[in-house]
Amino acid sequence: MECKDEVSEDLLVTTFQLGEAAFGIEARLVQEVVKVGDITPVHNAPEEVVGIRNLRGRIVTVVDLAAALGLGAVAQAAESRLLIVEWQGETVGFLVDAVHEAVALPSAQIQVPPASLSEARRQKLRGIWREESRLVAILEPRTAFSWEESQE
């Protein structure tokens, strides 16, 4: 239903790199992009949590987005960045390998995730955008960022 509303509109997407693949999320969700900075590890935390970080006086949980999506882990390097996302009332820093750009994608060009992906993967995607050789998987925040309280 939502998608239909936006038939003619462009979707502004922030694209970033996780491993070999390019991903995107709606740019309006991204408050800022910061360098990884000084992260305090939190022992006994869930695997995808890298630690916590001070972001101008706020404590931000840093989550390895690759780990959260079940795609391995981000190897921190010079290009690594945190996507600061406000999600469900909480500010979270998602660690990614690199942040590329914000692009306006015509909604019509966004295709449904291919059926060849596993159901769990597909659930986390809002769609796929292809342009020539480029392929950007656009994340569905509701599933990609969600975290069950019961999860240990």
Place this chain on the structure above:
Amino acid sequence: MDDDLLIEFVNESREHLATIEADLLSIEESGADMDEVLVNKVFRAAHSIKGGSGFFGLTRVKELAHKAETVLDMLRSRKMIANAEVTNVLLAAFDRLRDMVNHAAESEQMEIADLVTGLTQLASSYLPAAQKPALEAQAALTAPGMSGTVLIPQTDLDRIRRCGQYLYWVDCDLVHDIERQGKTVLSLFHDLTTQGEIVDCVIDYDAVGTLDGPVGNRLPLRLLYATVVIPDRISGLFDTIPRERIHLAVEPSPAAAVPSAGAEEKGPAPRRAPRKKGPAKAAAAPAEEPPAEAAAAAPPEGPEPKPSAAPAAPPPAALKGPESATHPAPADETLRVHVGLLETLMNLAGELVLSRNQLRAAVLQNNPQSLAAADQRIHQVTGELQDVIMQTRLQPIGNVFAKFPRVVRDLSMTLGKEIQLDIQGREVALDKTLIEGLSDPLTHMVRNAVDHGIESAEERIRAGKRPAGAVRIEARHEAGQVVVEIADDGKGIDPGKVAAAAISKGLITAEKVQGLSDRDRQALIFLPGLSTARQVSDISGRGVGMDVVKTNLDRLGGQVEIVSEVGRGSLFRIKLPLTLAIIPSLLVSVEEERFAIPQANIEELLRIRSEEVKHRIEVVGDTEVLLLRERILPLIRFSDLLGLIPSYIDPATGRRAPDRRGNLADPRSPRRALLSQAGAASDSQPQKHEPDRRQSSGRRESAASVLEIAVVTTGTMSYGLVVGSFHDTEEIVVKPLGRRLKHLREYSGATILGDGTVALILDIAGVAAKAGLTSMAGSARATQLAARAEDERLQDVLSLLTFHNGSGLPCALSLDLVQRIERIAPEQIERLGGRRTMRYRGGSLPLVALSDCARVPSVEEFRDLAVLVTSVNGREIGLLGAMPVDTVETRAAIDAITHCQPGIAGSAQIHNRTTLMVDLFELVDVLHPEWSEKQSSAGKAAGSGESRAVLLAEDSDFFRGQVKRFLEEGGFTVLDAPDGEAAWELLLKNLSKVEVVVTDIEMPRLNGLELAARIRADQRTSRLPVIAVTSLAGEEDAAKGRSAGIDDYQIKLDRDRLLASVRSYMSA
């Protein structure tokens, strides 16, 4: 649906609900002489909840609110009186409403049938039979231009018509008439309810899908609106909605139009008489109009006539304590703040900006003087800012107290007690977090006071007290802390009873109790597991014991003490810090990471040098303990807990070895083992605030040469936390952790340090839990250790009487079997017919020697003989042995094979010598077969052959063999198992055969107490007698056993008594 709107609705409903409880209680108190303003207020609250919930599709909320409204309407029209029953039902209904509103998202799944039925029955019981069906009936209304009908309760329709109200359909458009006009649905509702009431509202989703307008541009909302405003004037109420979209649905009943009818009926007037209605109407029904006018005049949170009315701030439901955090109610996130405070904050923020500009200028100019001035100014402003912000978090404790009148009322009613509640100090302000956390423990304590503290009226009169009990709740400031007291003038806490309960539960040993003062004994009620029968009662139970109260208070940094005198009453005094958001903390580092430990949790800081480690730290079982003066404290190595360093287990000893890497003598290491906090901090500070912590590996090594231990306490439990090194104490600002980390109990939050990095704050209780130290036991671990020693005693200790036989061969006999020891000379032995006897107590005592039966050297070569007088098969008999005779307690394992022969059950290593265990019964059986035959035939006669089986559970092969043989010789069939679990399986296979269970206490897998409990719990076996056999039975064990369902205790090797016991249970 729009989340913001829902939140607004929830907030508004909570405000309505906040005062209802107090209002209902006042209404009940005034009985027939009720205050109509108050009833109207409650009615209005129910009504507006009903209206809003309809809009949000919360059908269950709506239904329940409607039923409550019906009953309230009957109250208002004096068709019923607010007696206890009515109030009970209404209170329950509003409780549920509050729950549902707080968890609006789940409200559709909540069960309301019970309350709906209750309210309906209540209403119908006050109605004449003819009107009863109307309660359930629905009236169908058709909206013009709309498909289908809308059902509204007949009672509503009747009421509207009776009150002379017109019912209109109002067609508005959420998009154009409301949002584009800068309004919200709720504000529209709000406006409309000043002039009438919204009976129902329907969002016409059908209209959305049609093609009559651009998609998403229209969202029609149809309101069913009742008002006395006549059709000619109705458009005046709606400035944005054209008249043609307002249709009259139902006209008032003709009777209501006649002015006298209203007065005659005593029915409620229109709730809000519109000003323009004119004097005629107002004058027409003077008898009933004043309240209606008053209601119109009273603002929603108007003056409350009863002193018990609660302040209108967050409702009690918001204060459910930390547990409610799992159900995030949106409104929990909001806080009421005084406007004055906000203005002060604004001013300070302004000053901060100015100071920042000053600082910038100073930096640019590089002027040290103005830099210093700016620094000072910023320091001052931030300090003030901090204070004011803290104040915004302060809430009156009255928010928690507000629910106690109800709690006490309900409870005293259930219990049939009369109780006067006195509440003082509602205005005392505490941090929001504290207020929330206090709610549960305080409620539990108030319930306890009413349930257990206050006696029944008869008891009170007998004790010479006033029949009405008094409960006092008071809050006050005292020395920078807040003190909350809960006092009752009831029967007090009997230290003896508490101690006895604790002992019988095995929570503490009798010896320990003897050393306790009365006050300490009373404090035993905080021990976990001390649920005396009284505490299990439904009323104050709720599954929470005082230990949980204590744990909750500990978590808040509170302390609780008891002052109680038997017969006079009890006083629980809770001391709390004012705020939790900023706490002085000690910074410590472990490896290269820094952590903060709240100062309130720290008892002392220790530094133990490597050469002292082995004297001060011991391993008990799998735990390291710290010997600190007279205390034994469990030790937690924090780095292990975090998985920072792999555990070092010394392969030679299997012990966990202290970290001795880089075993360098620390030149700075002070001689004293005990440091003051300041001393510790300054001693170990050189690397404090090092910007790159990775370079500080030198510290690791110097730290490794000593153990830095923070002795911490949760209030109930103390332990030593081994950290890397200590730093400063700092005032830190507590910041919550994100959702993904909230479940980690070992951290209470995080804080930002001076250098901008983040440190985790340790939750001392959580760390203990993580490390597997259970709550309470600072005394705790010691108690546990004592219990373990106790277990060992039960498990293995054999009390033996040792003596010598020929050739100095050591022999032993179970001490329990020996009645007396007589020393005799060889000459005193009389020999007749191949049998030995001696004179003993005026008769002759048969004497036997081990050599008579077993192939051992004869004892008679000795001069110095001893006769161990025992009793077998009811006859006294003496066993000859040689001195020295001694008693030993041993845990040595008994070898039942190597030395086994007739008369010898086995052997054990005692004092490094192989000692033969004499099997007295076998010995006597061999030497005097005629004695035992009688017995065993008696046994067989008592039993009826094969079917009389005894189930024997015993893990020691030796004892199992022994006891099995006793029983078999006694004529029983024996099924034996090496542990409780196997015994249980065996029992289930032989349900029809087994008549008595004989079990050891200490066994692997399932011990005897657990086995007994399982047997008792299972219907098939619940009546089976269970006899426990131990090597030594003490009173405490017996008590523990009885509570698990054990019928009798016997000593393992006392064959006669054991057989007698089995026989008696078998014939029973």
